[in-house]
Amino acid sequence: MTIPRVSTRNTFHQLPPLRSSSLRNYATYKRFNDNGSSRSTQFNYLNLLTNRRTLYFAGGCLGFYVYNLHEAPVTHRYRFIWIPYWLESKIGDYSYRQILSQYQDQIIPHSNPLYARIGNIMNKLLTVAIEHNDNESQRQHLKNLHWSINIIKVDNDKYPPNAFILPNGKIFIFSSILDICKNDDGLATVLSHELSHQLAHHSSEQLSKQPFYILLSTILYSITGISRINDLLIKGVLEMPASREMESEADRIGLELMAKSCFNLTESVKFWERMHQAEQSFNGMGDSKLLQFFSTHPQTEKRIHDIQHWLPELEHLKESSGCYEYQFGKFSDFSKNFFNR
Ligand SMILES: [Zn+2]
Numbered sequence: 001m002t003i004p005r006v007s008t009r010n011t012f013h014q015l016p017p018l019r020s021s022s023l024r025n026y027a028t029y030k031r032f033n034d035n036g037s038s039r040s041t042q043f044n045y046l047n048l049l050t051n052r053r054t055l056y057f058a059g060g061c062l063g064f065y066v067y068n069l070h071e072a073p074v075t076h077r078y079r080f081i082w083i084p085y086w087l088e089s090k091i092g093d094y095s096y097r098q099i100l101s102q103y104q105d106q107i108i109p110h111s112n113p114l115y116a117r118i119g120n121i122m123n124k125l126l127t128v129a130i131e132h133n134d135n136e137s138q139r140q141h142l143k144n145l146h147w148s149i150n151i152i153k154v155d156n157d158k159y160p161p162n163a164f165i166l167p168n169g170k171i172f173i174f175s176s177i178l179d180i181c182k183n184d185d186g187l188a189t190v191l192s193h194e195l196s197h198q199l200a201h202h203s204s205e206q207l208s209k210q211p212f213y214i215l216l217s218t219i220l221y222s223i224t225g226i227s228r229i230n231d232l233l234i235k236g237v238l239e240m241p242a243s244r245e246m247e248s249e250a251d252r253i254g255l256e257l258m259a260k261s262c263f264n265l266t267e268s269v270k271f272w273e274r275m276h277q278a279e280q281s282f283n284g285m286g287d288s289k290l291l292q293f294f295s296t297h298p299q300t301e302k303r304i305h306d307i308q309h310w311l312p313e314l315e316h317l318k319e320s321s322g323c324y325e326y327q328f329g330k331f332s333d334f335s336k337n338f339f340n341r
Helices: 035-050 052-067 085-106 114-131 136-144 175-181 184-199 202-224 227-260 266-285 288-295 300-320
Strands: 069-071 078-080 148-152 163-165 170-174
Touching: 035 052, 052 069, 078 202, 085 148, 085 170, 085 202, 114 136, 114 148, 114 170, 114 184, 114 227, 148 175, 163 184, 170 175, 170 184, 175 184, 175 266, 184 202, 184 227, 184 266, 202 227, 227 300, 266 300
Parallel strands: 148 170
Antiparallel strands: 069 078, 163 170
8 A cells, every 4th residue: 555645835834846856755654665765775774884984883892792791600601791780780679679569468578487498598509609709799799789588479370480589689489489399409499590690690691682682673673664573583583592591501500509509409300390390280271471481481391301411510519519528517607698687
């Protein structure tokens, strides 16, 4: 369908008569897939790409990219992160206020003994995460954070089993995951995984990529004129695999923290098996919100397979960390309490 051109002539501003060759399209509508438009877009992009300023800008961007490449702990994967700790914490503070106001009536009172139990597990994991960290600025950052735990009471049939740590050290646990955790080692599996996202700066990594996704989406839209397909392409090709890669990385880092903190590693396999069962029952319900949650995570069977493959190496790490030696209270130093400050 062609849309008629709307001329501004005979409106409030009387334009001087123009020769047909110099007619400008004042307030005219053009379709994005119009042939002329696409030719001019290609021409403009070619001009833009060969422009000297564009080359300077591209060189600057490349320098900025290389300068901000950081190595992930344990997996030694290089990734682009330009968001500093202070901004990461500010974003965490903002999200914290939002989540607190959303779930304020569902937060289990802090007098509940569950908090002390989860706090003890987190203290062990944090002690190891700080003591075994080669990065001095991250060590200081982790020590300075105001760590806190909030358990959210939810309907187990409606909310997927979930837990997360915000970049400012605030931990949220949905009650729907507690039965699946079953014991302290199960809880440590969840908490170490979430702490690993924090240690590996996964939220900053995701945020660092956002301006590029927006730019890419804008370029694709200007070429194709279809936003929905572009968004799906960016999500499917760039965002989802990256998120699955981060999940797997958090599993590995988390298990190393568990090994060094002397938790039972085979219990984490059992935890993921219980998680898989829960996932199956949720999938059976066909709830789109729950299916969406699981689609951003790696397949649980793959997770179990990976953990089983890592177990011999992790058991060796546990042994070399002195977990099987007779030690009078390896973690009896309760001065290292990162909560209630
Ligand atoms: Zn995760």
